[in-house]
Amino acid sequence: MNDFFPELTPIFKEFVETYAGRKVCVIGHARPDGDCIGSQIALSEMLELSGVDVLAVNADRIPEALNYLDGISRIGIVNPSGLGDLPLVYVDCADEFRVGPKTSEALADRRRVLNVDHHITNTRYAERNLIDADASATCEILAGIALDVGLDFGAPIAQAMYTGIVTDTGRFSYAATSSRVFELCSELVKRGASPQVATQNLFENETLSRMKLLERFLASLTLECDGKVCVGQLRQRDFVETNTSYQDTEGFVDYARTIKGVSVGVLLEERKTETKSSLRANRKELRVDQVAQLFGGGGHACAAAMSIRKPLNELRAGLLEALAERV
Template identity: 30%
Template sequence: MNDSLSHLGALLRDASRIGIACHVRPDGDAIGSIVGLGRSLQLMGKAVSILSEDGVPPNLTFLAGSNLVQVSQAVPLELDVAVALDTAAKDRLGERTLTAFQNAPVLINVDHHGTNPRYGHFNHIDSASPAAGQLVYELLQVSQFPMDAMVRENLFAAISTDTGSFQYSSTNPRTHRIVAEMMEAGLDTAALATHLYQTHPLRRVLLQKALLNEMKFTCGQRVASWALSQALQEEIQIQPGDTEGLIDIMRSIEGVVAAVIFEELPDGRIRVSARSKDSRVNVSRVCGEFGGGGHVMAAGARLPGPVAEAESRFLEVLKNEIERTD
């Protein structure tokens, strides 16, 4: 059973020292959610530590309040309440963050991944929500917590990025109403969209060039995939966040029902990101075969290398999932 957002709000209202963190390798939903909630609590006079194991990726440093995010240190913090946002499994907070949170008597877990095992003392998991940022907005609203321009900017970034700029099927009427409410309060969505979707460093364009040159098609051209080598990452000096949105280029191809990026990590493992555009093709189930998970139409996993072997294993399971719908 879910703990109500109003109950979670009461726990936060009664706390003085609060830690907030998100998953490793944070994306827009993760950063926007922790800064949005953290800023609101700061406006209430709370002592708030906003943590990220990997800091803020360069593509999101334009966000007001991104400087409030601290890189997690392996030092236990004195906290009344710890909050995990947008983090499907506890270990995804990262080792240093877990150490920082270890003395907190209360852990609140707010997430929208259906695979979340409810690892908190109090949990609100809503897989129907398109973004953790939408859940944070609802938490602030129901609890009557303050929102200023910084809170709204970060929650818009969270919601917009995790809905594919409101294109994904998870986007619901409430999503649009939330954005409308924030616009009525003065939010400039056009300026934010320019930063989020129309401003890219050259290295990201070089990544896109490599993707277009190297992507492969399998399963009767219904699957598009690309292997991002460690050599290429080193050559163009890739930064966190540079690959955001690249997978959607492949998914947008006519006839393609699933897209996959196989990213070679420095330790030799392969980070798999999978996306579907047919709700019958459950990439979370496919990723689950390899210890990963996520959403039905957006999921990930990590496989042992080498990359060619990881590709072969994963694409075979994905092929079986697609053929199940035939």
């Protein structure tokens, strides 16, 4: 037996004991990423191995790069009317609204029985909350708990967990990449996770259309706040003219952050009814999650995001004003 998450593992055990022989719905955040989908697959399998029946759903389609994961077919598009009165289990959601506006409204009266997450802004909105803001990924928490309870799992779960960790750590480069992360990944590889397969599917599988979208983002970059903030933006026409989707911007903001002298990278995306922004900082003390909260968003100290019904230029001006006080 291991001891990766001694405070959280007993809560997981209690949950399993309570819901063994029953069915729950595992739901992740809208516009899912590797940690969200990896967590949904991993937790669904963990619960079923523990005697809990599971239905897994998401409000949006799964990014193509994640289709290599075994178990991906078990995640369906959410249909609130088809969920009956199933208790809800949330993964990688800082609050209950992250599942998407229409979905959260439709599920407002449902029981939220479990919340597994690593965001510092998590509101602890469920009956049981497995939260560790020091964890690099929700999949890190799940991997630790699975090992703590001695769960006998193989390659499919290990690969899903590894995917969540490698994506949310920026390929093991972000500040939250601790020694525990490497210990857990070592255990996952022993159980069949393949770093090579993950890398080939996640990071070496680009489309030409996405590269053309990236070209436009890079061409838009400007330095602000005495060179400490780098901002790039994409308009609706950029997606249309390159035949790309909003999911294709994953990782773009990191190009802005990695420029010499820059402390915070900003990505602004003009969407049909709103503007989305992603923030990446190179130091925890900059607390970009607090900046995001000013605009109804949230996240981590070094990585945060928001979506707001304001024109792109208006959100850009507001963000620069807020960031100027921090960098």
